[in-house]
Amino acid sequence: MDFGKLFELVVSSSLVNNYVFTMFLGLCIFFGVTKKMETSIGMSITFTTVMMISAALSWIVYKFIMVPLNIEFLLIIVFIGIVAGLVQGSDTVMRKLAPDLYNKLGIYLALISTNCIILAVPLQSVGNKYNFIETIAFAFGSGLGFSLAMIIMASIREKLELADVPVPFRGLPMAFVITGLIALAFTGFSGLITL
Amino acid sequence: MSAAGEEQISYWELIRNGILKENTIFRLALSLCPAIAVTNNLKNGFFMGVAVVVVQVMVNLTISAMRNFIHPRIRLPIFMLVISGWVTIVNLVMDAAVPDVYKDVGLYIQLIVAFASILARAEMFASKNSVTPSVFDGIGMGTGFFIALMIISFFREVVGKGQVWGIPIIDAKPLLILILPAGGFFAVGILMAAFNWMYAKYFSSGGHSH
Numbered sequence: 001m002d003f004g005k006l007f008e009l010v011v012s013s014s015l016v017n018n019y020v021f022t023m024f025l026g027l028c029i030f031f032g033v034t035k036k037m038e039t040s041i042g043m044s045i046t047f048t049t050v051m052m053i054s055a056a057l058s059w060i061v062y063k064f065i066m067v068p069l070n071i072e073f074l075l076i077i078v079f080i081g082i083v084a085g086l087v088q089g090s091d092t093v094m095r096k097l098a099p100d101l102y103n104k105l106g107i108y109l110a111l112i113s114t115n116c117i118i119l120a121v122p123l124q125s126v127g128n129k130y131n132f133i134e135t136i137a138f139a140f141g142s143g144l145g146f147s148l149a150m151i152i153m154a155s156i157r158e159k160l161e162l163a164d165v166p167v168p169f170r171g172l173p174m175a176f177v178i179t180g181l182i183a184l185a186f187t188g189f190s191g192l193i194t195l
Numbered sequence: 196m197s198a199a200g201e202e203q204i205s206y207w208e209l210i211r212n213g214i215l216k217e218n219t220i221f222r223l224a225l226s227l228c229p230a231i232a233v234t235n236n237l238k239n240g241f242f243m244g245v246a247v248v249v250v251q252v253m254v255n256l257t258i259s260a261m262r263n264f265i266h267p268r269i270r271l272p273i274f275m276l277v278i279s280g281w282v283t284i285v286n287l288v289m290d291a292a293v294p295d296v297y298k299d300v301g302l303y304i305q306l307i308v309a310f311a312s313i314l315a316r317a318e319m320f321a322s323k324n325s326v327t328p329s330v331f332d333g334i335g336m337g338t339g340f341f342i343a344l345m346i347i348s349f350f351r352e353v354v355g356k357g358q359v360w361g362i363p364i365i366d367a368k369p370l371l372i373l374i375l376p377a378g379g380f381f382a383v384g385i386l387m388a389a390f391n392w393m394y395a396k397y398f399s400s401g402g403h404s405h
Binding site for chain 1 (some may be wrong): 227272380388395
């Protein structure tokens with residue numbers, strides 16, 4: 001396996017093609033949990049883990065079940081099923097086996113199934129014809145990028161609590177403008193790696 | 196929804212509710228991803244909006260028609276199945292009918308599946324009401340989303356490129372930043388603030404908290 005290629009994939013999916021700042025996915029969760037640093041760190045951990053498992057699982061199902069049966073057009077239905085099933089399953093397993101962890105991260109798990117990134121990663125890895133290892137690297141990079149975005153945003157929004165923002169801009173509109181500024185900074189990464 | 200007159204809520208009221216009071220993007224701040232991603236020109240925004248309206252109406256229709264047969268405990272998987280079925284149909288139709296637009300917005304059309312707003316309407320409205328009000332609710336919510344997309348993409352295309360639907364109208368140097376990814380966030384932030392301001396000024400009859 002070409003290690004350099006994998007590294008490129010991780011860097012490009014976390015920085016250059018950051019899901020939040022250049023692809024605009026996962027915004028609902030992004031704006032929802034970044035009010036506090038603690039929640040966004042919890043979300044980052046849960047999210048990256050679930051993302052890697054679901055991408056790997058989807059890849060296996062696609063390669064060994066859907067392609068031989070010629071049912072690629074059912075992509076969306078199958079993948080959303082996998083994600084929802086996985087989230088529900090890990091919710092149950094975690095509650096039984098690791099109640100402590102469940103109390104900390106359980107609520108994020110429920111939120112994840114409505115996240116578009118978790119569905120976009122398998123869809124894109126199929127679209128780009130990645131192999132198994134590349135899919136995992138891609139999922140890891142995307143998770144890393146999303147975590148980075150959430151942590152940056154949370155640290156800014158905690159400070160924002162003290163700022164005097166004009167009334168119509170309070171809350172979300174201001175968060176959007178700030179995200180725009182960060183996105184502008186992330187534009188600097190474009191062209192760093194071309195795949 | 197207001198407590199008074201819930202039984203006799205008119206169809207017009209349902210549509211108005213979706214467009215103004217519970218506007219998916221500007222008021223509820225749901226399903227924001229495509230609102231920014233595909234709105235760098237009017238054409239993409241238009242087709243994305245149409246896709247969402249169709250999915251929302253058809254999902255509401257299907258679910259309200261089936262609502263007596265769905266066991267409450269397995270309702271969410273069934274809703275997801277219905278939604279992804281309709282999204283698949285719309286996805287395939289768009290791919291065949293408007294391939295040049297599909298190239299840009301294809302991924303986001305597939306991701307309509309994960310729209311919180313569609314699942315939320317299925318759960319909150321369509322599963323409790325009969326077919327006709329559900330369809331109107333779908334039209335209202337879908338149109339609210341559609342209008343929001345049109346406003347954002349119009350704003351971005353005019354200011355960012357000086358064009359409307361690819362036709363140049365302003366003969367001046369455009370503010371390129373608005374069609375960049377970052378500009379999408381600025382545009383939505385500013386428009387959202389404007390919508391808040393307008394709502395507070397003209398439509399506030401109390402009862403909303405945001």
